[in-house]
Amino acid sequence: MMNRKKIEEQFFRLLMSLVTASIILVLVYIFYIILKKGLPSLSWDMVSRLPEGGYYFGKEGGILNAIIGSFYISVSATFLAFIIGLPVALYMNVYLVRRPKFLTMTRFVLDALWGVPSIVYGAFGFTIMIYFGLRTSLLAGIIAVTLLIIPIMIRAMDEVLRTIPKGLMEASLALGSTKTETAFKVFFKQALPGFITAILLSFGRGIGDAASVLFTAGFTDHIPEKLTDPVATLPLAIFFQLSSPIPEVRERAYAAAVILIAIVFTISLSARLLSKKFKKHQV
Amino acid sequence: MRKFIDSLSSVWMQIAIWFVLLLPLMIGLGLVVKSMPLLQENSLIGILSSSTWSPMRGDFGFLPFIISTILVTIIATAISLPLCLLSAIHLTQYAPKWLLGFMHSVIDILAGIPSVVYGVWGILVIVPFVGDNLAPFFNAESSGYSILAGALVLAVMTIPYVLNMLIEVFNNIAVEYKEASLSLGATYWETIKFVVLKKGLSGILSAFGLGISKALGETIAVLMVVGNVVQFPKSVFDAGYPLPALIANNYGEMMSIPFYDSALMLAALLLFIIVIFFNVAARYLIQKTTVTQ
Known part of the structure; x- marks a missing residue:
């Protein structure tokens, strides 16, 4: 009897x-597959040149437009x-800690938003875009991505702010600072390293x-000059390159x-x- | 002056927080308004239960897409949940601390890989594996672009979320329960089976819900490997066409055919409602566990 128990435990431990x-x-x-397939066709041209005529049939050029486009969208969306x-x-x-029910509800909504698939944000961004009479553009792409990363950003910041001891807020308020001052001067400074992580994560x-930029940002071979220009993303x-029948183009996708x-x-x-570097300065 | 800044910033804060709180409502409303034109022509039940899909003739039957979505999601979670469960038990109950720390990095990296990269990997590895190895083994014909390929890629993609949550669930179970069980003479494995798993049950269910809601909405990676054929898949080796792929694939022509955009927005609305439902259910369960402990 004892033996069977032991064998069962051993079996499951091994499994x-x-x-x-295996995970x-x-x-x-x-990583191995992507690097093995991608590295051979990676070249300086790819990251430094725009697609030229016939690029999508295997001719000269690069995907600088998509790299820059992606940065335009992500930087602006992260900022917003x-x-x-x-x-x-x-x-x-700072304010809602006194109203735990409202706070729980807010976190609930944020979690729900966090789980909304990016294609839904894309579709919603598309309806906004149509409503304001826009076409696929940098602006519409930025709006869709902003909505997508807002819950990620807030939840990440919230996780950091939660760990700040209550006494710090009480001390700051007791010294006569307003809640805003407490929020921006005390909490903000304390949470700065975590905020940097939150920003980079988003x-x-x-x-x-x-999926969120598919409807909204469009695709183009040029670097956008205005907010209303369509924009390519990485x-x-x-x-798109992967769906090409030409092998050279597919290799560029890798x-x-x-x-x-x-x-x-x-x-x-x-x-x-x-975040490791900044942690040294925390109280 | 200080008072002025204080009230100014709290107004800004309140605007921001109401914006965020009302965002789900705005999304839902925006999608409802957009899908209204189609709903006025056909009944919702009719659309959901019809299997004829020919937008040119105004037939928008969602059934094939719904079946594909359900199949892909169920298979993906059926693969990933047991794996995550085993790994989470191992990491929290048996493994040394450093391994748990290391796994947290692995989870972060897995969660950080963009879905289009998972799609590339799926095309390079999973699709040929399903087409050349798995299908012949089961005496089936398959190009590899199939429900099963989509589910396998999805299973890998949901692992970081489910595993992370399960680790948290098991770490939150009070040591006293385990100590009590061990002191009564139970072996370590029996303690896990009868105490840890039981105590963590609602947490496990909630991780399950989170995995499902993540799997339901994943678009690009699945779209790249699932085949995208409008049909009732007869086996998992047939191509499928889940709802997110339907939305993503047809954005180009949807403006030129009447009601097409409306149908796609209805698909997005359905997805939104189902995902929100699973998410809320999962959060509700996890909240219940933390309260009872």
Whole structure:
């Protein structure tokens, strides 16, 4: 009897270790495949030149338009999401701590928003776009991505602000500061490293998302000059090139995937390093 | 002056927070308004239960898409949930601390990979695997672009979310329960089976709900590997056409055919409602667990 129990436990322990190991292996495998396929066709031309005539049939050129377009959209969207998200996160933690029910409800709504698929944000962005008589454009793309990353940004900031001890707020208020001063001078400074992580995290999500810009940003071979110009994005550049029947073009899609991964991970790595560096100055 | 700045900034804060709180309502409303034209022509039940899809003739039957969505989602979560459960138990109950820390990085990286990259990987690895290895093994014909390929890619994509949540659930179970069980003579594995899993049940269900809602809405990666054929899939090796793929694939022509845009917005609305439902249910369950503990 004892023996059977032991064997069962041993069996499951082995199985569980195997599963954990296989999850790690899948990650390694994804990177291995993308790098193996992408690196050979990655060239300086790809990141420094615009697509030229016949590029999508395997001729000369690069995807600079998509890289710049993605940065235009993600930087502006992150900025807008920060302007809307920062006051919300501060309000939740400075004003709403006294009203726990309202606070819980706000977090509930944010979680629900966080789970809304990006294609729905894309579709909603599209309806706004039509409503205001816009065409697919940089502006519409920015709006859709902003909506997509607002909940991510606020929840990440909220997680940081929650860890700030209540005594700090009480001390600040007791010294005669207003709630705004407490929010922006005390809480903001304390949470700065976490905020940087939140911003970079949202930026990374924004730059990698394809479904939200599909309807709204359009696609073009040029770098946009106005907010109303259509704009190319890196995920869509990968997506479109991959559906080409020409092998050279598909190989460029793999290379573009390497570029996208490199951007996303530079961002997430710097987020970690920066937040570690700033943590030294915390109370 | 200070008072003025204080009231100014709290007005700004209140505007921002109401904007965020009303956003789900605005999304829902915007999509309802856009899908109204189609709903006035056909009944919702009719659209959901009809399987004829020919936009040119004004037939918008969602049934094939709904079936594909359900199949892909169920298979994906059926694969990822047991794996995540086993791994989470291992990481929180048996594994050394450093491994848990390492897995957190793995989870972060997996969650950070853009979905289009998962799609590329799916085309390079999963599609040929399903087409050349799995299908012949089960005596089926398949190009590889199939429901199963979509589900496998989705399973990998949902792992970081589900695993992360399960680790949190198991870490939150009070040590006292485990100690009590162990002191009564139960083995470690029995303690996990009868105490940890039982105590974590609603947390596990909630992770399940979160995984489902994540899987339901995933668009680009699934679209790239699932085949996109309007049909009732007879087996998992047939091509499918989930709702998000339907929306994403037809944005080009939707403005030129009457009611087409309305139908796609209705699809987005359906997706929005179902995902919100699963999300709220999951959050409700997790809140209940944290309250009872």
